Every structure is written in structure tokens, then in C-alpha cells.
Amino acid sequence: MLEKLKAGLVVSCQALEDEPLHGPQFMERMAMAAKEGGAVGIRANGPCDIRAIRASLDLPIIGINKRKQPGFDAFITPSMEDARLVHEAGADIIAIDATTQSRPEPLEQLIDFIKNDLGKVVMADVATLEDGIRAQQLACDVVGTTLSGYTLETRQRNRKDPDFDLLRALISTLDIPVIAEGRIHTPEQARDALRFGAFCVVVGGAITRPQEITRRFWEGMKG
Numbered sequence: 001m002l003e004k005l006k007a008g009l010v011v012s013c014q015a016l017e018d019e020p021l022h023g024p025q026f027m028e029r030m031a032m033a034a035k036e037g038g039a040v041g042i043r044a045n046g047p048c049d050i051r052a053i054r055a056s057l058d059l060p061i062i063g064i065n066k067r068k069q070p071g072f073d074a075f076i077t078p079s080m081e082d083a084r085l086v087h088e089a090g091a092d093i094i095a096i097d098a099t100t101q102s103r104p105e106p107l108e109q110l111i112d113f114i115k116n117d118l119g120k121v122v123m124a125d126v127a128t129l130e131d132g133i134r135a136q137q138l139a140c141d142v143v144g145t146t147l148s149g150y151t152l153e154t155r156q157r158n159r160k161d162p163d164f165d166l167l168r169a170l171i172s173t174l175d176i177p178v179i180a181e182g183r184i185h186t187p188e189q190a191r192d193a194l195r196f197g198a199f200c201v202v203v204g205g206a207i208t209r210p211q212e213i214t215r216r217f218w219e220g221m222k223g
């Protein structure tokens with residue numbers, strides 16, 4: 001399954017409840033458009049969106065279930081129940097928060113459940129090199145730089161650009177594939193990520209969040 005993503009572009013099609021394009025009908029269309037443009041895979045959030053995309057697309061899907069539980073910081077597929085929903089909706093790869101943020105269930109247990117009970121590939125969304133090392137030790141299949149800049153530990157970095165320092169550190173340290181994800185806004189950045197040795201590149205907002213794209217244009221126009 002992972003091999004199908006190699007050196008390619010995975011498009012993250014996500015719109016949360018407070019976003020104008022929220023709804024499986026929009027995300028399914030977005031995914032179709034991404035495929036037409038050459039995407040080799042789709043990253044999608046929530047059983048409804050994943051199911052809709054699965055029904056009309058034959059590309060590999062990296063599925064997540066974003067859920068903020070009171071008292072816990074991890075929000076990307078934080079529990080076995082979330083993983084089960086993503087699995088049943090038809091995702092091929094299940095991505096999880098694999099940082100040290102507080103979580104409702106032990107990370108070891110969640111990884112074991114996805115790999116052995118559900119029989120799915122696990123993508124570890126990490127924020128630091130240490131997260132990546134632990135994810136590899138816990139037998140995750142692939143890691144992504146997804147959460148750099150989004151955890152308490154890394155938020156102060158407050159970056160607008162991709163965290164290529166983390167990408168390179170993960171690539172030179174780990175034996176498992178490393179996916180570049182997060183704040184990749186241009187084809188040049190995506191190409192650089194591959195040049196550094198990223199297994200593939202996931203791009204979200206720069207392709208599928210028109211409000212972000214519009215804002216960047218407008219900010220750029222104002223100078």
C-alpha cells in the first residue's frame with residue numbers, strides 16, 4: 001500500500017465543521033479533482049468524508065479522525081474507537097498523533113490495535129525527532145512531520161514554512177519511511193522535500209482550503 005505513494009503527491013482533503021467546505025460531498029469532489037491533477041493518495045478526516053471518498057475513488061486513503069476530548073491534547077485519531085471508525089470507513093492507512101501530548105489511551109496499545117486487530121498500516125504524526133524514534137520503536141510503519149508547530153512543545157517555533165530541519169533529522173535517523181507534511185505551500189518546497197529523501201509529500205491547505213489560498217493572495221497583494 002505504501003509503495004503506491006512513493007515519491008508522489010498525497011492531497012489532504014479536509015474541512016472541519018467551522019469551514020465553508022465542510023461536508024462529504026465537497027471533500028469527495030475535492031479528492032476527485034486531486035486525482036485528476038495527479039495525486040497518488042488522499043488524506044481525509046472523519047468516517048463520513050472517508051466513506052464518501054472511498055466510494056468513488058480507488059486511490060489509497062490515509063484516514064484520521066480528529067477528535068478533541070476534554071482533558072487531553074492529542075486530537076488526531078486519539079483512541080482505538082477513533083481508529084476503528086476510520087478503518088470501517090475504508091481507509092488504507094491510519095494516521096495517529098504519536099507525540100508526547102496527553103492522550104486517552106496508551107500509544108503502544110493504539111498502535112498494536114491498528115496493526116494487529118485492524119490489520120492496517122500506521123502512520124505516526126510526529127512533532128519532534130524523539131517522537132519519531134519512539135514511533136519506530138513502537139513498530140509504526142511510517143512517520144510524518146504533520147504535528148511540528150502544533151504541540152505545546154513545538155508551538156513556539158510558530159513557523160509559516162515546512163519544518164525541513166525535522167524532516168532531515170528524521171530521514172537521517174530512522175529506518176522507516178518519512179513523509180513530509182505540514183505547511184508545504186509550493187511545488188518547489190514539495191520537490192525539495194523529495195530531494196531531502198522524503199518518501200512522499202502531503203499537501204493540504206495550499207490545494208484544498210480556498211480560504212487559506214485567498215488569504216495568502218490578499219496578504220501578498222497588500223505587500
Ligand SMILES: CC(=O)N[C@H](C=O)[C@@H](O)[C@H](O)[C@H](O)COP(=O)(O)O
Binds near residue numbers: 012202205
Ligand atoms: C495540525 C493538523 O491538524 N494537521 C492536519 C492533519 O491532518 C491537517 O489540518 C493539515 O491540513 C494537514 O496536515 C496538511 O497540512 P497543510 O494543510 O499545512 O498542508
